[in-house]
Amino acid sequence: MAKIFAVTIILIAIASAIPIVMHMxxxxxxxxxxxxxxxxxxxxxxxxxxxxxxxxxxxxAFFIWKFSSPKPGDxxxxxxxxxxxxVIAAFLLVGTECLALGVFGVKAxxxxxxxxxxxxxMPIQVQAGQFAFYFRYPGPDGTFGPLHPDKISxxxxxxxxxxxxxxxxxxxxxVTAEMAIPVNREIHLLMHSKDVGHSFYVPExxxxxxxxxxxxxxxxxxxxxxxxxxxxCTQLCGLxxxxxxxxxxxxxxxxxxxxxxxxxxxx
Amino acid sequence: MxxxxxHAVPHGAPTSFIRKHVFSIDHKVxxxxxxxxxLLAALIGMVLSWIMRLHxxxxxxxxxxxxxxxxxxxxxxxxxxxxxxxxxTMHGTIMxxxxxxxxxxxxxxxxxxxxxxxxxxxxxxxxxxxxxxVTFTAFLVLVASFFTGTGPTLGGWTQYAPLSAIGDVGGPxxxxxxxxxxxSIAIFCIGQLLGxxxxxxxxxxxxxxxxxxxxxxxxxxxxxxxxxxxxTAFAVLMPACLLLILDHVAGTSFFRPSNAVINDQVLPxxxxxTLLWQHLFWFFGHPEVYIAIVPGLGIVSHVLITxxxxxxxxxxxxxxxxxxxxxxxxxxxxxxxxxxxMNPVSSLAFSFPTLVITIPSTIxxxxxxxxxxxxxxxxxxxxxxxxxxxxxxxxGGVSGFFLAQPSIDIMLHATxxxxxxxxxVMGVAAMFGIFAGTYFWFPKMTGRxxxxxxGKVHFWMSFVGAYCIFMPFHYLGIAGNVRRYQAFTDDYLxxxxxxxxxxxxxxxxxxxxxxxxxxxxxxxxxxxKVAPNDNPWEGTSLEWSTATPPPHNNFGDKMPVxxxxxxxxxxxxxxxxxxxxxxxxxxxxxxxxx
Numbered sequence: 001m002a003k004i005f006a007v008t009i010i011l012i013a014i015a016s017a018i019p020i021v022m023h024m025x026x027x028x029x030x031x032x033x034x035x036x037x038x039x040x041x042x043x044x045x046x047x048x049x050x051x052x053x054x055x056x057x058x059x060x061a062f063f064i065w066k067f068s069s070p071k072p073g074d075x076x077x078x079x080x081x082x083x084x085x086x087v088i089a090a091f092l093l094v095g096t097e098c099l100a101l102g103v104f105g106v107k108a109x110x111x112x113x114x115x116x117x118x119x120x121x122m123p124i125q126v127q128a129g130q131f132a133f134y135f136r137y138p139g140p141d142g143t144f145g146p147l148h149p150d151k152i153s154x155x156x157x158x159x160x161x162x163x164x165x166x167x168x169x170x171x172x173x174x175v176t177a178e179m180a181i182p183v184n185r186e187i188h189l190l191m192h193s194k195d196v197g198h199s200f201y202v203p204e205x206x207x208x209x210x211x212x213x214x215x216x217x218x219x220x221x222x223x224x225x226x227x228x229x230x231x232x233c234t235q236l237c238g239l240x241x242x243x244x245x246x247x248x249x250x251x252x253x254x255x256x257x258x259x260x261x262x263x264x265x266x267x
Numbered sequence: 268m269x270x271x272x273x274h275a276v277p278h279g280a281p282t283s284f285i286r287k288h289v290f291s292i293d294h295k296v297x298x299x300x301x302x303x304x305x306l307l308a309a310l311i312g313m314v315l316s317w318i319m320r321l322h323x324x325x326x327x328x329x330x331x332x333x334x335x336x337x338x339x340x341x342x343x344x345x346x347x348x349x350x351x352x353x354x355x356t357m358h359g360t361i362m363x364x365x366x367x368x369x370x371x372x373x374x375x376x377x378x379x380x381x382x383x384x385x386x387x388x389x390x391x392x393x394x395x396x397x398x399x400x401v402t403f404t405a406f407l408v409l410v411a412s413f414f415t416g417t418g419p420t421l422g423g424w425t426q427y428a429p430l431s432a433i434g435d436v437g438g439p440x441x442x443x444x445x446x447x448x449x450x451s452i453a454i455f456c457i458g459q460l461l462g463x464x465x466x467x468x469x470x471x472x473x474x475x476x477x478x479x480x481x482x483x484x485x486x487x488x489x490x491x492x493x494x495x496x497x498x499t500a501f502a503v504l505m506p507a508c509l510l511l512i513l514d515h516v517a518g519t520s521f522f523r524p525s526n527a528v529i530n531d532q533v534l535p536x537x538x539x540x541t542l543l544w545q546h547l548f549w550f551f552g553h554p555e556v557y558i559a560i561v562p563g564l565g566i567v568s569h570v571l572i573t574x575x576x577x578x579x580x581x582x583x584x585x586x587x588x589x590x591x592x593x594x595x596x597x598x599x600x601x602x603x604x605x606x607x608x609m610n611p612v613s614s615l616a617f618s619f620p621t622l623v624i625t626i627p628s629t630i631x632x633x634x635x636x637x638x639x640x641x642x643x644x645x646x647x648x649x650x651x652x653x654x655x656x657x658x659x660x661x662x663g664g665v666s667g668f669f670l671a672q673p674s675i676d677i678m679l680h681a682t683x684x685x686x687x688x689x690x691x692v693m694g695v696a697a698m699f700g701i702f703a704g705t706y707f708w709f710p711k712m713t714g715r716x717x718x719x720x721x722g723k724v725h726f727w728m729s730f731v732g733a734y735c736i737f738m739p740f741h742y743l744g745i746a747g748n749v750r751r752y753q754a755f756t757d758d759y760l761x762x763x764x765x766x767x768x769x770x771x772x773x774x775x776x777x778x779x780x781x782x783x784x785x786x787x788x789x790x791x792x793x794x795x796k797v798a799p800n801d802n803p804w805e806g807t808s809l810e811w812s813t814a815t816p817p818p819h820n821n822f823g824d825k826m827p828v829x830x831x832x833x834x835x836x837x838x839x840x841x842x843x844x845x846x847x848x849x850x851x852x853x854x855x856x857x858x859x860x861x
Contacts (some may be wrong), residue, residue: 001646001651001723002644002646005646005651005654008730008731009658012658012731012734012738015738016662016734016738019739019742020742020745024742025742025743025745025746025763025766026745026746027678027745027746027747028746028747028759037674038674038675038677038678041672041674041675042669042675042678045668045669045672045675046669048668049665049666049668049669050665052661052665052668053661053662053665056632056636056661057658057661057662059636060636060639060654060657060658060661063636063639063640063642064639064644064654067575067639067640067641067642067643067644068644068645068646070643070644074643075837076576076577076641076642076643076836076837077640077641078580078640078641079580079637079638079640079641082580082581082637083579083580083581083584083634083637084581086580086630086633086634086637087581087584087630087633089633090626090629090630090633091626093629094625094626094629095626097625097668098622098623098625098626099622101622101668101671101672102618102619102622102672105618105672105673105674105675106615107674108674108675109611109614109615109672109673109674112674112677113611113614114611129528130438130529149526149527149528149533150533152528152531153531154530154531155531161528193527194527194528194529195429195433195437195527195528195529195534196429196430196433196437196527197427197428197429197430197541199606199681201681201747201749203678203747203759206677206678207677208606208677208678208680208681209606209608210606210607210608211608212541212542212607212608213429213524213527213541214524214525214526214527214539214540214541215541215542215608217608230757230758230759232749232757233749234680234681234682234749234750235427235681236352236421236422236423236427236430236751237430238349238421238430238437238438238441239347239348239349239352239421239438239439240348241352241751241752242348242751242752242753242754242755242756243348243754243756245756245757
C-alpha cells in the first residue's frame with residue numbers, strides 16, 4: 001500500500017503541474033505598462049514555488065516508498081547532516097528565496113504604489129455602490145465639482161450627488177456607467193465608495209484596489225491595448241456582488257474624443 | 268529530581284448521569300464533548316459546502332428539500348443569490364471556529380494534555396466545563412440565525428465593515444444575522460480564553476515528577492503554544508465583536524463611516540473606520556490560522572514518530588519552529604490587507620515577515636522528511652493521514668509564496684487562488700491532522716479499535732478527492748476567477764464553468780468519503796474490536812501507560828513518574844524497540860533531556 005501511495009503522490013504532483021506548464025488556464029493578457037513587472041515576479045515565484053513543490057512531494061514519495069517495508073533487523077539510519085544540516089539548508093535555500101522575492105518584488109509594487117501619477121495624467125473619478133460602478137470625467141474645465149451625499153438620487157440619475165445648479169465646477173462634469181480611456185495615456189483614478197466596501201479589479205490591467213468607505217483612494221495606470229475589458233468587484237458587498245461590473249473600453253485618442261463628446265451631450 | 272507538579276482540586280468520580288456525561292468536569296469527557304460538537308459542526312459545514320458547490324457547478328439546479336431550510340432563501344428549492352452568500356458565511360464560520368479550532372485543539376488537547384503531562388485533571392475543572400458549554404452556546408446562537416429574521420449574515424466569515432455594521436439596509440441577514448454572528452463569536456472567544464488558561468496552567472504547573480518541559484511530547488508542546496496564541500488572539504476578536512454589536516444596538520459608529528448612502532438615504536453614523544475592523548479581525552485572524560494548524564503539526568509528529576519507530580531528528584528544533592510560527596503569526600496579518608487601502612508601505616512591512624514565516628514551516632517539513640529517511644515506517648490509517656497531511660501542507664504552503672508578495676497579490680487577491688491556498692493548508696491539512704489523531708487515539712479514548720479497512724478507504728478517497736477539489740481552485744484563481752460569487756456572469760469567467768462542474772463532482776465524492784468515516788467512528792465506538800491492550804501502537808508517552816480508557820483521575824492510584832524523553836524508539840541496547848517514559852530501564856544513551 002505504501003508503494004501505491006508513493007506513486008499516487010508523484011502522479012498527483014505531476015498532474016497538478018501540467019495545467020501550469022501547459023498554460024491551460026493562463027492569466028489574462030497584460031494590457032498595462034507596469035504589468036510586465038508583476039508577471040515577471042509571478043513567473044519567478046512560479047519557478048521557485050513549483051520546484052519546491054515538486055522536489056518536496058517527490059522526496060516524500062521516495063522516502064515512503066523506500067522506508068515503509070523494513071526487513072527485520074534493519075536499523076534506524078540518520079539523515080546525513082542531521083537536523084542541523086536541514087535547518088541550515090532551510091535558512092539558506094528558503095531565506096535566499098524569500099530575500100530575492102522580497103527585494104525584487106518591491107519593484108513591481110513600487111511601480112503601482114510608490115510613483116506619483118505624471119502631471120498630465122488624465123483624472124477620472126470612480127464611485128462604487130451596491131451594485132454598480134459610475135465614472136465621472138471633469139469636463140472641459142478640468143475640475144471636479146464637490147460631492148453632496150445628501151443629493152445622491154438614483155431616481156434622478158444623480159449618482160454622485162452633484163449640485164449642478166450651485167456648483168459651477170460640476171456643470172460640465174460628465175457621468176457615465178462605462179469607463180472609456182485613451183490608449184497609452186496615463187489615467188489617475190480617484191476612487192471612493194458610496195456605501196460599503198468594494199473593489200476595482202481589471203485582471204488585464206493588473207490592478208486591484210479596494211474602495212474604502214470614508215477614505216479617498218487613488219490609483220494610476222496606463223493601458224496599452226485597444227479593446228473592451230471587464231471591471232469587476234472583488235470585495236463582498238452584498239447580494240448583487242457577483243453581478244457588480246462595468247466595462248472598460250480602451251480606445252484610440254480619436255475614438256475617445258468622439259466618445260467623450262457624445263457623453264457630454266447626453267448629460 | 269524534584270516534584271514539579273501542583274495538583275488539581277481533588278474531585279471524586281461523578282455518580283449521576285448528568286455529572287458524568289453532561290455537566291462533567293472531567294477533562295476527558297469535555298474533550299469528547301468538544302469532539303462531538305466538532306463532528307456535528309463539520310457535518311453541517313460539509314453539507315453547506317455541497318449545496319454551494321451544486322449551485323456553483325449547476326446554476327439554478329433545484330436541491331430537493333432546500334426550501335425547508337429557508338422559504339425565502341430557496342423558493343422552489345432553488346437558491347437565491349443572497350442565500351448562497353449566507354450559506355457561504357455560515358460554512359466558513361462553522362468550519363473555522365467550530366471545527367478547525369475545536370477539534371485539534373480543544374477536543375484532543377482536553378483529552379490528552381493532562382494525561383501527557385501526567386496530571387490528574389486540569390487545574391480549573393469548572394472553568395473547563397464552562398469552556399465547553401459556553402462554546403456549545405456559541406454554536407446554538409450561530410445556528411439560531413438560520414431561523415430568525417432574514418436569516419444568517421451574508422458578509423462572509425471575515426465580516427468586513429461597514430457592510431457588517433450598517434444593519435438590514437446592507438442586505439438580508441445584515442441586521443439580526445450579524446448581531447447573532449458577533450454574539451456567537453464573542454461567546455466562543457470566552458470559551459477559548461477559559462480553555463487556553465487551563466491549557467497553559469496544566470502545561471506549566473501540573474506536570475508529574477520527572478516531566479521537564481523538554482520531556483513533553485510534541486503534541487503537548489503544540490497545544491501549549493496554541494493556547495498562548497488563543498489567549499492573545501481571541502482576546503482581540505472578542506472586543507471587536509462587542510464593538511460591532513454596539514454599532515447595531517447602541518447607535519455607535521466604530522465601524523460606520525460618515526456619509527454612506529444606501530437607497531438615496533444618508534445612513535446615520537460618522538467617523539467610524541472600516542479599516543479598523545480589518546486590523547482587529549486579522550490581528551486575530553492570522554494567528555487563528557496557526558491555532559488551527561499548529562495542533563496538527565504536533566499530532567502529525569506524534570503519530571509519525573510512533574509509526575516511524577524513531578524520534579524526530581530534533582525534538583527541540585520542532586518545538587522552536589512551532590514557537591517561531593506562533594510569534595511570527597502576529598507580524599504577518601497585514602498580508603490579508605495588501606490592497607485594502609492601507610498605506611502601501613505597510614504592505615511591504617507585512618510582506619517580509621510573511622516570506623520569513625516560510626522558514627520555520629520549511630524546517631518543520633524538512634525535519635519530517637529527514638526523519639522519514641532511514642525509519643521503519645508502519646502504514647496504517649493514522650500514519651497515512653499523517654503522511655497525507657505533509658503532502659497537503661507542502662501543497663498549500665508553496666502557494667503562500669505568491670500571496671506573501673503584494674505585487675502578485677494584486678492579481679490573486681480575492682480569487683479562488685486564495686481559497687485553494689487556505690483550504691489546503693489550514694482546512695484539508697488540519698482535517699487530516701484530526702483524522703490522524705482520531706485513528707491513532709480512538710483505542711485510548713474508547714477502548715475499541717476503528718476499522719482499518721474503512722479507514723484506508725476513507726484515506727484514499729479523501730486524499731485524491733481533496734486534491735481534485737483544491738488544486739483546480741489555484742488554476743481558477745490564476746485565470747482571475749473571483750471568489751464569493753454565486754454565479755459567473757462575467758464574460759471571462761464563463762469559460763471556467765466546466766472546471767467548477769468538475770470541482771463539484773469531486774466535492775460530492777470526497778464528502779461521501781467522510782460519511783464512511785462517520786459510520787466507522789460510530790460503529791467502532793459501540794461494536795468495534797476491543798483494543799488488544801493499553802498500548803496497541805507500542806507508543807511511549809504517558810497516555811499509553813495508563814488504562815484504556817483512562818480512569819477518572821487518569822492514572823488510578825499511582826501517579827506516574829517520568830524517567831525518559833517522550834520518544835525513545837529503537838534505542839540501542841533496550842529490551843524492546845520502544846522505552847516508555849515511565850520505564851525504569853536504564854538507557855545507554857546519555858543525551859536525554861533533563
